[in-house]
Amino acid sequence: MQPYKVLILDDDETVCQSLRYLFVKQGWEVQALTNPLNAVPFIENNPADLILLDLNFRVGTDGKEGLTLLQQIKDYFPAVPVILFTAWGSMQLAIDGMKLGAADFLTKPWNNEHLVAAVRTQIQLTDKNEKNHRLTTHSSLDAIIGTSESIQTIKEWIVKVAPTDATVLITGESGTGKELVAKAVHDLSARKDHSFVSVNLGAVPEGLFESELFGHKKGAFTSAASDRDGRFKLAEKGTLFLDEIGDLALSSQVKLLRVLQEKVYEPLGGSKPFKTDVRIISATHKDLADMVVRATFREDLFYRINLLHIHLPSLSERQTDIPLLVNHFIDQINDSGNKRVKVEDHALEWLSKQRYPGNIRQLKNCVERTVLLSSKDKLGIKDFKPHLEAKLFNSAKFPKVGEVTLDEMEIKLITNALEFYSGNITDASRALGITRSSLYRRIDKYNIKYDA
Numbered sequence: 001m002q003p004y005k006v007l008i009l010d011d012d013e014t015v016c017q018s019l020r021y022l023f024v025k026q027g028w029e030v031q032a033l034t035n036p037l038n039a040v041p042f043i044e045n046n047p048a049d050l051i052l053l054d055l056n057f058r059v060g061t062d063g064k065e066g067l068t069l070l071q072q073i074k075d076y077f078p079a080v081p082v083i084l085f086t087a088w089g090s091m092q093l094a095i096d097g098m099k100l101g102a103a104d105f106l107t108k109p110w111n112n113e114h115l116v117a118a119v120r121t122q123i124q125l126t127d128k129n130e131k132n133h134r135l136t137t138h139s140s141l142d143a144i145i146g147t148s149e150s151i152q153t154i155k156e157w158i159v160k161v162a163p164t165d166a167t168v169l170i171t172g173e174s175g176t177g178k179e180l181v182a183k184a185v186h187d188l189s190a191r192k193d194h195s196f197v198s199v200n201l202g203a204v205p206e207g208l209f210e211s212e213l214f215g216h217k218k219g220a221f222t223s224a225a226s227d228r229d230g231r232f233k234l235a236e237k238g239t240l241f242l243d244e245i246g247d248l249a250l251s252s253q254v255k256l257l258r259v260l261q262e263k264v265y266e267p268l269g270g271s272k273p274f275k276t277d278v279r280i281i282s283a284t285h286k287d288l289a290d291m292v293v294r295a296t297f298r299e300d301l302f303y304r305i306n307l308l309h310i311h312l313p314s315l316s317e318r319q320t321d322i323p324l325l326v327n328h329f330i331d332q333i334n335d336s337g338n339k340r341v342k343v344e345d346h347a348l349e350w351l352s353k354q355r356y357p358g359n360i361r362q363l364k365n366c367v368e369r370t371v372l373l374s375s376k377d378k379l380g381i382k383d384f385k386p387h388l389e390a391k392l393f394n395s396a397k398f399p400k401v402g403e404v405t406l407d408e409m410e411i412k413l414i415t416n417a418l419e420f421y422s423g424n425i426t427d428a429s430r431a432l433g434i435t436r437s438s439l440y441r442r443i444d445k446y447n448i449k450y451d452a
C-alpha cells in the first residue's frame with residue numbers, strides 16, 4: 001500500500017515541524033506550506049490524500065483567511081478531504097468550515113493520538129468512497145453484456161456522456177437494452193445518489209399526461225382524491241427516463257417542451273410553479289427525425305431531447321454476443337435459484353444463428369422459459385427450440401369456408417408478420433415466403449399501415 005500523503009498548511013513553522021515529525025513516524029509522506037498564496041498551484045503539482053488547514057493564517061484571528069483558502073481548495077480539489085485546525089476553537093468557525101465542505105475540525109493544542117486517528121479515518125473514508133464509485137461505475141457498465149465492437153463503442157460513449165448534464169436520446173429496436181443504457185448513464189453521473197425515475201410515455205393516456213408527469217392537487221379532477229407527486233418531483237436532482245417518447249401525442253409534446261425550456265412546472269390544480277432540476281434521458285424505437293418531417297413530432301422538442309444520441313444495434317447486428325448473453329442469463333438463474341444449469345456448445349452455436357425480432361428481451365425470455373420448463377442440468381438445442389419457434393400465426397384460428405375472403409386473409413397474414421417483426425420488411429417477407437418487392441406491392445395494394 002502507498003504511504004498516505006498529507007499536506008500541512010500552517011504559517012507557524014514550529015507547528016509544521018512537530019506535525020511533520022508525528023506523521024513521518026506513522027510512515028506517511030508529509031509536505032508543509034507556510035504561504036497560503038502558493039497553496040493551489042502547490043497542490044496541483046503535489047497531490048495530497050489529505051490537507052490539514054490552519055484556519056488562522058497570518059495575523060488575523062477571525063478565521064476568514066483560512067475559510068477563503070478552504071473554499072479555493074474545495075473548488076479546485078473537491079475530492080481531497082480537508083481537516084481544519086485552529087487555536088481558537090469557536091463552534092461558529094467549525095460550522096462555517098464544515099458548510100464549505102471540510103471533513104473534520106480539530107483545536108490546538110492537539111492530542112497526537114486523536115489527530116492521527118482523525119487523519120487516518122478521513123483518508124480511509126475517501127478511499128472507500130472512491131472504491132464504491134468505481135464499483136458502481138463498473139457494475140453498471142458490466143451489466144451491459146457484450147464484447148462486440150458496437151457494444152464496446154457504446155460503453156465508451158456512455159462513460160463520456162454520463163458526466164455531462166446534457167439530454168440523451170437512446171434509439172434502437174424494442175428489447176435492445178435502451179433502459180439498461182439509460183440507467184448506466186445515470187449511475188455514472190453526478191446525479192447517481194438521487195433517483196432514476198422511468199416513465200413509459202406510450203402507456204400514459206393523453207388526458208393523464210400532466211397529472212402523471214407534473215402531479216396533481218386534491219380535487220384537481222373528479223378522481224383526484226388526494227395530492228399526488230408527479231414524475232418530475234420524484235426525479236428531482238436525479239434522472240427522468242422518458243421511454244417511448246415517440247408515442248407522445250402532439251398536445252403533450254408542447255407541455256413537455258415548455259417544462260424543458262423553462263425548467264418550471266405546475267401540478268394540475270395547483271397555483272404554485274415548481275422549479276425542476278432533472279436530467280432528461282429519452283428513448284424510442286421510432287425514427288424521430290422522420291416523424292419530424294411528417295410533422296408528428298415537434299422539431300423543437302426533438303432538438304431539445306437529442307443533444308447527445310446513442311443508437312443501440314439490434315441483436316442480429318451483434319450475433320457474436322449471443323453466447324455471452326445466454327451464459328449471463330443462465331448464471332443469473334443459477335445464482336438466484338441455486339441451480340447448476342449449463343448449455344451445450346452446439347446449442348450456443350445454434351442459438352447464435354436464430355433470429356430475435358424482440359432482441360435481447362426475447363433471448364432472455366427464451367432462456368428463462370427453457371430453464372424453468374426443463375429439469376436437465378445441460379441444455380441442448382431440443383430444449384430451446386420450442387421456446388423460439390415463431391408464434392407468428394397461432395393466434396389466428398383457421399376460418400370456416402365463407403367466413404373470410406382470400407384478400408382479407410392475406411391482409412391479416414401480412415399485418416401479423418409486420419407486427420411480429422416490428423415492421424422489418426426483410427424478416428416479414430422471408431417469413432411469408434415472398435420477396436421484399438412482392439411484400440411492398442401487397443402493402444401498397446391493400447394500403448396496409450405499419451410501424452417501420
Ligand SMILES: Nc1ncnc2c1ncn2[C@@H]1O[C@H](COP(=O)(O)OP(=O)(O)OP(=O)(O)O)[C@@H](O)[C@H]1O
Nearest residue numbers: 143144145146173174175176177178179180360361
Ligand atoms: N447488453 C445487455 N446485457 C444484458 N442484458 C441486457 C442487455 N441489453 C438488454 N438486456 C436485458 O434485456 C431486457 C430488455 O432490455 P431493456 O428493457 O433495457 O430494453 P429496451 O430497449 O428499453 O426495450 P423497450 O424498447 O421494449 O422498452 C432487460 O431485461 C435487460 O436487462
